[in-house]
Amino acid sequence: MVQFTVTPEVSLADEPLRIQVSGLAPLQIVTLRASLTDEKGVGFQSRAFYRSNEAGEVNLERDAATGGDYSGAQPMGLLCSLKPEKMFHRLMKRELMHSPLHVKLDLYDMYQLFSAPDVLPVASRIVERWYVAPGVQRVLIREGRVRGALFLPPGKGPFPGVIDMFGGIGGLIEFRGGLLASHGFVALSLAYFAYDDLPKMLDEIDLEYFEEAVDLLMRHPKVMGSGVGVIAVCKGAEIALAMATFLKKVIATVCINGPNGINGNSLRYRNLYIRGMPYITEGIHFTSTGAMEFHNAIEDPREERNQDCILPVENAQGPILFIVGGEDGNYNSRMFAEEALKRMKRCGKKNAKLLLYPGAGHLIEPPGSPFCLMSYNPLVLGPLMWGGKLEAHSYAQEHSWREIQKFFHYHLGQSKVSKL
Template structure:
C-alpha cells in the first residue's frame, strides 16, 4: 500500500517538512504535487518527478527530482516552487491567525502524463503552514496616530522589540512580524498609508510617526530596550534607513533591497524637510512580456545629485543589508555598496552585507515561493521583481537565520554586555 507522510504535519512556515513516499514498486516513477489556495481563492501549484529506490521509497531529503518545477535534491522544493495559476499573482498571507492548507498528492507518473481518467492520486494529505505560533498574542494597535498589529511571544521575560515595515503596496502586512514573534521578538507590524484612517497615498513621510512607534514599543513592559530594531523592505527600507539616521531609539536596522536615498516623496522630521532623489521616468524599462522594471530610473540623476544621498554615517546603530543581485526593481547591490563605502569613509564599522546572486527583490521568509512579477496596486499593474527560483529560495532560507542572529546580537547581546 502506497503511503505519503510529512513530518511535521502542522508547523510554522519557516520550518522544513520531511516528506516520504513508501510502498511503491522498486524504481517506480511518480509525480509529487503540492497545491494551495490563498485567502482570495487563487490557486498555486507545483510538481516534481521522482524515481523510487530499490526498496520502493522516495525520501525527499535524499532523492533527486528528475524534472518538473525543479531538479536535484531539494527537500522543500515543492513549497518554494509553487507558482500561481493566475499570472502576476503574489502569494501573501493576509490573516495570520489561520494557516495555509497545503495539499500534497502522489500520482503514478505514466497515468498522469497520459491524462487517463483513472489518474486519481495514489496517496494524499493536507499540511498546515502557520505564520504565528499558537502561544503568540496578537493585539490590534490604534494608539494616537499609530495603526498596526503587535505580536507578543509567550512568557514573562523581556524580549527585543522590532518594527516591521513593508513597501509601496501600503496596507498592513503581518506575516513577517507574526513569524518574528514566534521566534522570540516583540514585533510591531506597522501600517503607514492605505490602511484604516491613514492617508490613502503618501504625500510625505512623517518620521515622527515612526518615532511614536519606536516609543510605543519601548514603553511596553516586556520590551527589553534601550533600543529597537527595524526589519524593512523596498520603500519600507528607505524609511528604515531614515529612522536609523534620525531616531536614537533605533539601534539595529535590517534593510532588504532598499535605496540609499529618499524615493518619491519628502521625509519630514521636526520641521526639517528632506527631499527625494530626482528621477528620469524615461529610463523606465520593459521586458519582452511588458513587465515594468524601475531599477534604472534613478541612475542618471543619482550620479550628478549626490547631495540627495542619505547621510547614513549619522546613524548610531548597526545595519544588515540584504541584497538580491537579480533585483529588477531597485538597484540594491549598488546602493548597499555605496552606503557601506560611505560608512567606511566616516570611520564606521557598523554594517554587514549579505548579497545573494540569483535572488530577486521580494526576499521573504523561508520556503516562500518566488514572486518574479506581480501587480502593485496604485503603482503598476505588472512589476518585474526578478529572481531565479532555486538561488532565491536558498537566499531566503539563509537570510532569515541571519536576520534573527543580527537582531539578537544588537538588541540583546550588545545590551547585556554593557550591564
C-alpha cells in the same frame, strides 16, 4: 505497500517539511504535487518528478527532482515553486490568528503533467502552515497616529522589539511580524499609508510618525528597554535606513533590497528636509509579459546633483544589515548597498554588513514562501517584475532568515549567538 509521509503535519510557515515515500518499485518514476487555495480563492500549485532509489524510496531531503517546476535537490522545492493560477497574483496571508494555509500534497505513480479528474493520486496528505505559534497574541494598534498590529510572544519577557514594514503596496502586512513573534520578538507590523485613516498615497515621508511608532513599542512592558530593531523591504527599507540614521532608539536595522537615499517622495523630520531623487520614467522597462521593471528608473545616487538626497548612514546609532538579491528586477539594490557601505567606511564606521545573494530577486521573504517573479502593484496600477531565479531565491530566503534572527537577537539582547 506505498507509504507517503509528510511531517510535521502542523508547523510554522517558515519551518521545513520532511517529505518521504517508501514501498515503490526500484527506480520508479513518481510525481509529487503541492496545491493550496489562498484567502482570495486563487489556487496555487507545483509539481516535480522523482525517481526512487534501489530500495524504492524517495526522500526530498536527499534526492534530486528530475524535472517539473524545479530540478535538483530542493527539500522545500514544492512550496517554493508554488505558482498562482491567476497571473501576477502574489501569495500573502492576511488572517494569521485563526486560519493556517492548508497545503495539499499528492503522490502519483507516474509522470502527471496536468491535473485531470480521472487520474487519482496514490496517496495525499494535508499539512497546516501557521504564521503564529501557539500563545502568540495579536493586538491591533490605533494609538496616536500609529496604525498597525503588535505581536507578542507568550511569556513575561522582556523580549527584543522589532518594527516590521513592507514597501510600496501600502496597507497592513502582518505575516512576517507573526513569524518574528513566534521566534521570540515583540513585533510591530507597521502600516504607513493606504490603511485605515492613514494617507491613501505616500506623498511625503514624515519621520516623526515612525519615531512615534518606536516610542510606542519601547513603552510596552514586554519590550527590552535598550532600543528597537527595524526590518523592511523596498520603500520600507528606505524608511528603515532613515530611521537608523536619525532615530537614536533604533539600534539594529535590516534593509532588504532598498536604496541608500530618498527616492520619489521627500522626507521631513523636525527641521530636516531631504528631497527625493526623481524617478526616470524613460528608464522603466516593460517585459514581454507586460510587467514593469524599475531597475533603471531611479537616478544614480553617485551623481553630484543627487548628493543632497543621500542618507548620512554614518550617523546610524547601531549596526545595519543589508540583504540584497543579485537579480533584483525592481531596484539596483547591490549598488545602493555598496554605496552605503563605502560611505560608512570612509567615515570610519564598521557596523554594517552586506549579505549578497546572487540569483535572488527583490521579494526576499521567510523560507517556504513561494518565489514571486512578478506581481500586481496597486501603486502603479500594474504588475512589477521582481526578478530572480527559483533555486537561488529559495536559498536566499532560507539563509537570510536565520541571519536576520541571529542579528536581532545579538544586537537587541537575548540569545547572543553571533557578531555582525
